[in-house]
Amino acid sequence: MKKIGILGGGVWGSALAKLLSGNKVTIYARDEKIISSINEYKINPKLKYVIFNDNVEATSDISKLKNSDYVFIALPTQNVREVINLYGKCEDNQNIIIGSKGIEITSHLLLYDVISSMTSAKNISVLSGPCFSNEVAQNLPTAVTLATKNKKIFNDINLLFNNNNFRLYYSNDFIGCQLGGAIKNIY
Helix, strand or coil: CCEEEEECCCHHHHHHHHHCCCCEEEEECCCHHHHHHHHHHCCECCECCCCCCCCEEEECCHHHHCCCCEEEECCCHHHHHHHHHHHCCCCCCCEEEECCCCECCCCCCEHHHHHHHHCCCCEEEEEECCCCHHHHHCCCCEEEEEECCCHHHHHHHHHHHCCCCEEEEEECCHHHHHHHHHHCCCC
């Protein structure tokens, strides 16, 4: 069982937590009501389709994600830099998976470039749709793209999901994967 950290307690972070709950999952969120609801009742009130198992917990203490093998970023794009600053230095062996979609307005950078410039993580991947959080949470069939440096990293991340209704496809096109995710809602 791997240790998974999720930065973001919103709908997308919670949908990912549900998918990854065969592992030990810790969700970082700022909203104490959401944290309390996840820990006490195993639900996120923003996502009515999900009941978490005992492998999922939530916290407002971002340092509790430091020992995670994998850290998924599921934050609004414009909050990523601020939260990564709070998170601080990543462990070199941590795998960072960017699930946020968009372009940082102030810098005009894609999130891969933002995260690369702020961390020493050697393995940064990008998870992109087209997918919708509510459909993922309902375990409806979904296909996504995972852009990684190599097929081994892809295989390792793919094994975390262990779900026949959530299929990952390999890509090494970080730019295309991010731009596709950033403009999917426009189309």
